[in-house]
Amino acid sequence: MESLPAQPLRLSSFALFGAFFQAGLMGFGGVLPMIRRVMVEDRKWLTSAEFNEHISLCQFLPGANVANLAVIFGSRVCGPQGSIAALTGLLGAPIAIVLVIAGLYARYGELTLVRHMVTGLSAGAAGLILATALKIAMPLRHSVLNMAVAALAFAALGIFRLPFLPSLCVIVPLSMALAGWRLRA
Amino acid sequence: MTHLLALALIFAELSFLAIGGASTTLPAMERAVVHQQHWMSAQEFVRLYALAQAAPGPNMLAVTLFGWEVSGIPGAIVATLAFLLPACALAYVMGHLWLRFRDRQWRKVVQAGLVPVTAGLMVAAAYLLVRDAATDWRALVLAALVAVGCLFTKRHPLWFLGLAALAGLVGFR
Incomplete structure (x- = not known):
């Protein structure tokens, strides 16, 4: 068989x-x-x-x-x-x-009552995504380059609220170039 | 009608840009529907996101509620389909090609390059949602407690959402 x-x-x-x-x-x-x-x-x-x-x-x-x-x-x-x-x-x-x-x-x-409940629920949902984000970001701490790219993406979208498509057009190729360089090394 | 068209364009673009999952586009969604189109307040945005988290199903259902807030049931349908169909069509095609490029070097480079970008976008999404949800110090403390609880215990996320809603009920008068 x-x-x-x-x-x-x-x-x-x-x-x-x-x-x-x-x-x-x-x-x-x-x-x-x-x-x-x-x-x-x-x-x-x-x-x-x-x-x-x-x-x-x-x-x-x-x-x-x-x-x-x-x-x-x-x-x-x-x-x-x-x-x-x-x-x-x-x-x-x-x-x-x-x-x-x-x-x-x-x-x-x-x-x-509903308004108070939904306010609490919102804080809870925000806490959950914060935990998820930290779980994804924590493994990057071993690489300075990865942390720098993540910090750049965070600053562009989270702090400076730059438009998404142009930001990605800069950050993604940069990150891939760094990844390619590192994988070859 | 113009709202439906705008919804379709916004979410179809984000469908292609949702690297590493739907949640990475939350900063761009918030920017579009709150700050550019002025369809809802930042607080309403995070409330709708939270209501979607309280329902079963994929996280992307928040998109359904953003569309619903803008134009009712037609808005919900348009936003959902616009966010789903472009990425799903791409997945359908790539699913058949995967075996051909799975072991190529460029595939590994692309995937390795996306990891830190995904992480940065997720942290941006979390930062914005916490900021929008933290209407006062009590909400901020609650969000922090939930994050810590979720990181350091094995409890199910729904358990924390339930507790947070209960805390809101008794603590936010």
Whole structure:
């Protein structure tokens, strides 16, 4: 059996929709761990290494990583309709829920109790993204060049509020030139 | 109608520029919808971001709520699709080419070059959201406590959001 070439995985649109629907609905504060659980642990569609390979590609590409993952995995196992099934499965229910929350907020947001609660929630959400940013930035401390590039991006967008596209057109090639120089050295 | 067109253009551009994930574009989103278009206040921006965090699903759903704030349900749909489709179309194409360039040197250089830029943009996003959310010292302390708690414990993020909402309810009168 082991000498036979591995059969490429084929899945139905329905199965894809179901898996990503489950991951989207259960994923609070980041869906990636939930997608991993559904695809690697529960359904065994991918090995851990294959999943990491997908993540590596999605982080290379622009856009929401999990949406890219749904598109790429969906197309590999079921073609274009697989991409659409996975993407709508991932986003359908969360979009409906977030719009219901927004509707309730529009209706009751003026109530003092709700206002206080949302003020606290905002501070909490800001604290969470601060923790995420620090987790991403901490490993850079081993490289002065990486810290300098990160500081430049932070200053351009966070402090001086420069336009995004022109800033990236300067910072990204600079960072890649430095990375190329370092990888060659 | 002009609002919908403006939403589509703003978020479609950011879709291609969202390196390392959707959150790196938050400084650019805040700049566009708060300071250039004047569609909402900075406080409203961070409130909508927080409401999206309280719902299940990807972090990018904040985009849906920014669109909703500007033009209701049509705005939500336009902003979401504009932010999704360009990057997803690119992902669809690149997904098929990945095996060809995965082991190339330039791929490693590009990826290594994006890491510090992503980190700097995330810190900028965090700085701006904390500044917008910190309407007074209590909110600032709360944000700092949540960040410390999240960094030094294994608790689920939703747990901290719930506590922060509760703290707002009892502490912000």
